[in-house]
Amino acid sequence: MTDERPAEPLTEYVQRINRRVRAFDRRHPLVWDLLLTGFWVTAALIDYAGGGWRTITLNPGAPGWLLLTLSLGFTVPLLWRRTHPRAVLLAMAPVSLANAWSGAALQAALLQLALVYHLALRRPLRHLWWATLMVIAPTVVTVARHGGESTWTQQLGSQLTTIVTATLIGITIRTRRDYTEALEDRARRLETERDQQARLAAAAERARIAREMHDIIGHHLSVITGLADGGRYAAAKSPDRAAQALDAIGTTSREALGELRHLLDVLREDDTAARAAELTPQPTLTDLDRLITGVRKAGLPVRTTVHGSPALAPGRQLALYRVIQESLTNTLKHAGPDATSHIDLSYGEGGAVTLTVTDTGRAAPPGPPADGRGLPGMRERTALYGGTLEAGPRPAPDHGWRVRLYLPEENPQ
Numbered sequence: 001m002t003d004e005r006p007a008e009p010l011t012e013y014v015q016r017i018n019r020r021v022r023a024f025d026r027r028h029p030l031v032w033d034l035l036l037t038g039f040w041v042t043a044a045l046i047d048y049a050g051g052g053w054r055t056i057t058l059n060p061g062a063p064g065w066l067l068l069t070l071s072l073g074f075t076v077p078l079l080w081r082r083t084h085p086r087a088v089l090l091a092m093a094p095v096s097l098a099n100a101w102s103g104a105a106l107q108a109a110l111l112q113l114a115l116v117y118h119l120a121l122r123r124p125l126r127h128l129w130w131a132t133l134m135v136i137a138p139t140v141v142t143v144a145r146h147g148g149e150s151t152w153t154q155q156l157g158s159q160l161t162t163i164v165t166a167t168l169i170g171i172t173i174r175t176r177r178d179y180t181e182a183l184e185d186r187a188r189r190l191e192t193e194r195d196q197q198a199r200l201a202a203a204a205e206r207a208r209i210a211r212e213m214h215d216i217i218g219h220h221l222s223v224i225t226g227l228a229d230g231g232r233y234a235a236a237k238s239p240d241r242a243a244q245a246l247d248a249i250g251t252t253s254r255e256a257l258g259e260l261r262h263l264l265d266v267l268r269e270d271d272t273a274a275r276a277a278e279l280t281p282q283p284t285l286t287d288l289d290r291l292i293t294g295v296r297k298a299g300l301p302v303r304t305t306v307h308g309s310p311a312l313a314p315g316r317q318l319a320l321y322r323v324i325q326e327s328l329t330n331t332l333k334h335a336g337p338d339a340t341s342h343i344d345l346s347y348g349e350g351g352a353v354t355l356t357v358t359d360t361g362r363a364a365p366p367g368p369p370a371d372g373r374g375l376p377g378m379r380e381r382t383a384l385y386g387g388t389l390e391a392g393p394r395p396a397p398d399h400g401w402r403v404r405l406y407l408p409e410e411n412p413q
Contacts, residue, residue, distance in 0.1 A: 029082070037079040044071035044108045058146040059103030067106070070099050074108035085118040086127060093134050100138035103146050109138065113166040120170025132163055211322075211377045223252050226298030226332055248297040284317040285310055288324065292343075295328045301340045302328065308347030316407060319381040320345075320355060323389070326378050327357035327403045335361020335400065350409030357403045358394060382407070 025032045047053050048071050054060055073095035077088045092112055099109050112135050119127050139159045228249060283291075292302050312320070324343060331341050339361035346354040375391050382389040387407035394402045 041075040044075045062104045089115040096138040100141040117166045117170040120167045121174045223294050223298040282318045283321045304343045306345045323378045331359040335359045352409045353407045355405040359400045361400050
C-alpha cells in the first residue's frame, strides 16, 4: 500500500501564489506597473479602434483625435498610480471633464476608481472627500449637458455606489496590511527578546562556571604551593616528609583535574558528555573532611567546631562548602607563616546555619578583585539563599581575618 500525498487545499495554493506575486512586485515594482498600464492602454485602444465606444456614447460624431487623446489620457497616467495617486487623479480631472462635456462617455473613465482605491490604501482618508467630488463632477456635467431630469438620481447614485465600493476595498486591504505588519513586528521583537534572554542565560552560566573554576583552581593551587614549599624545606633534613609532600601534591593535583574535567564537560557540545556532567554530584558537607585534610597537609592547622546536626538542601551545602574553601584558600595565600584557622559551624532549625571562619594571620586579604571572584563570589552564593556574609579583619586586640556567613530558614514550598 503506497502513501498518497493529500491534495493541497485551494486556499493554501491561492495564498502561496499570492505571496509569490507580492514578493515579485516588491522586488520589481516597475514591471508590474508597466504590465498593468499596458493592459489598460491596449484595452482602451481596442475600444477606440473597434468602435465599442459607440454602444454607450452620447455623441457618436465625436472626432477620432479627441477619442484617442481621451483614451490615452485615462490610461497612460496609471503608470504612476501607486507612487503619486493624487497627482494622477488631478491629471485625469481635465480629461474626465472633456469626456463628459463632449459626450464621448468612454468607459476608460471608470479607471478613476483605481485612483480612489489607491488613495484609500496609501494616503490619509481625508483626501477621499475632494477625490469623491472630482470623480462625481464629470457625472454632473454629463447629466446637465446630455441627460434629462430622470437620470440625475440614477447616475449620481450609481457613481456614489462605485466610489464607496472602491473606498471600502482599499480600506479593507489597508487594514489587513497594517495588521499583518503589526504581527510581523511583534514576531521580530519576540525573536529579539528570545535572543537577548538566551545571551543573558549564557552570560549567567559563564559567570557560574567562572566562579566554580576560581574556587577549584585557587584552592588546589594554594594547597599545592604550600605543600611544595614545605617539601622543599623538608627535602634536606627529612626525605620521608618530602616524599609525603610530593604524594599529597599528586593527590591534590588529581582531585583538581577531576573537578575541572567534570566542570568543563558542561561546555562541550556533546549531549552525552553534558548529561554525564550534569549527573556528577557537586561537593557537599560530607566532603569537608577531605578539604580540611588537604589544607592541613599544605601546612595550615585547621580546627573545627560543629553545633547541631546538618539538614540542608544540596544547594546550601554547596554554598557552605565553597565559602569554607575560599576562606581557607585566602588564609593560605595571605595569612603568612604560623597562622592557624578555626571553622565554627552552627546548624539551626529549618535549614538555618551560621558559619564563622577565622584565622590568626597578620596579613589581611586584598580588596575584592574587579572580575567579581573571591569575596564577591562568596556574597553572590550567599545572596542566592537570602543570607548575609561579612568579611573583614577581626576586632582588636585579635589579629587575623574573619568570614561570617548566615543563611536563614528555608521557606516552605
